[in-house]
Amino acid sequence: MNTVSERSFRKLIRILLLALVWISLLGSAQARIDPLPSWNDGASKRAIIEFVRNVTKVRGPYFVPIAQRIATFDNDGTLWSEQPIYFQFAFALDRVKALAPQHPEWKTEQPFKAVLEGDTKNLMASGEKGLVELLMATHTGMTTDEFTRTVTDWLLTAKHPTRKRFYTDLVYQPMLELLAYLRQNGFKTFIVSGGTVEFIRTFAEKVYGVPPEQVIGTSFVTQFQVGSNGVPELMREPKIEFIDDGPGKPVGIQRFIGRRPIFAFGNSDGDQQMLEWTAAGGGVTFMGLVRHTDAEREWAYDRESRIGKLDTALDEAAARKWVVVDMKADWKVIYPK
């Protein structure tokens, strides 16, 4: 401070005070701007805004310090669509086709044969065992860097079969606004997905504003090794390490974040334990579910769906007064323009 005289210092203080007045004026102007413009006015939107006001009100009874403002979101069906098949599964099928020339044996081996012939019936018949085989063949056996490149390339070229848009365009505009609104209010936003973590990390920062270190997901064992060129690399092994679904979600949250969320959003029974874990934290908490009710603009499914089944969690939400977002009624738009 040796270059700053006392008189100048007083002047600085005066200027800063004036600036503060202006900033607070601008602030109250901004508060009148709707933070969730794609949400219709209704109970869901009001519940979100009331929750955020409560935990951010400095001397209020529900104030939560910034470091503890942890919000967790499921991905498939909560932040982007998941029909007619999980987008990551669409990636796996495309990879089987791309890799087929290097695997002549796939022409006769299930479930690969079914994928190559577009034979949905036999593909379905291969069940969970077949699904895991497809995942292993397309998601492992390469370095982490190679896998990231493959996914990045796919997302830049592949399009959804019926919507004819890039998969990363099929994210929910209202949820993008919610993520941003929470971050503006000091929240750290995390993704906690049953999908595999390195798949989501390739686009989460750009699309959701969620950096890789805030993405938790199902993962494969990786192995550190030094390549033939002397360069260290991480190989993805054909072995599942952690399934981040159902009861795995609180486990993943504890493992990665080490503290309990106060805000959690999902859309299916696989998110139920994450919401229960959040609710049990005490203090003021928010639990939300996206319910797919819009057959026209998106899809409509819940209790009977093979993908994104929402059954027991819907009952628990009703019993415990968790917020259930009715996509058709609550959202003005579904996807970004």
Add this chain to the structure above:
Amino acid sequence: MNTVSERSFRKLIRILLLALVWISLLGSAQARIDPLPSWNDGASKRAIIEFVRNVTKVRGPYFVPIAQRIATFDNDGTLWSEQPIYFQFAFALDRVKALAPQHPEWKTEQPFKAVLEGDTKNLMASGEKGLVELLMATHTGMTTDEFTRTVTDWLLTAKHPTRKRFYTDLVYQPMLELLAYLRQNGFKTFIVSGGTVEFIRTFAEKVYGVPPEQVIGTSFVTQFQVGSNGVPELMREPKIEFIDDGPGKPVGIQRFIGRRPIFAFGNSDGDQQMLEWTAAGGGVTFMGLVRHTDAEREWAYDRESRIGKLDTALDEAAARKWVVVDMKADWKVIYPK
């Protein structure tokens, strides 16, 4: 902006411009304040400051965007002392004594018998198997919340056997300054430790300014369950899930952070792969090792030590010109006052 007239708006702009001038004046005054006052002027300090200046210089050739400024630190021997035994092991021994009344069988069973009788020879003889048994008995079989409370209580009461200070006072003041300096320059600081993650998380935020979600470590399997009172909880199972040491460190970094550090600091051979992984990232990177050279103020040990062995990593550091901090020569003080 409907409350703000054009004239007032111009006035605001003028005020903000003036404030900017003042802030930049203050900024240049601050730049003359030493960011690492506990470091002696020397090659290590110069290398750190040069690196930070390079990656933060906006139009410079080595600029790194804030999101990619990831710094990883080992804990034992890098951020706090680790002699005569890892502090976490001291916790385990104290817990065996505290839990002994509930375990009469420990009076006759090794390695517990040795702990209770202070029989170092037999304790050492129990080897790695004994160590794992002690860890399981003291770190698992309780909920995550219970474990956190136990560690917190211990840190508030237990003292180091020879230094007679709380363990959390035996952190290195120069490294606290380094952590803060990096964060001031837009870095996200992570701990990547062979110690168990939930042990370190109990104090890392308060002591190091590193929040739980930025602590990576060795971990146990946890299981989600609903307690008899209907409240969900996470049980710590007596099974190691992940060893975050040696080649496990790059694996842990990829799993938790999902991008490569540009700055990594360790002190032993267990940190070697983390430094190699960082160095292989390309661009400008910083790899550092703390070398324990101060028998008087701390401890002096390296190639022959049972704890914190620094041998092959020291050779690699010399060959590849990584920064080796000479504790005795480089640090004005060791611990906070």
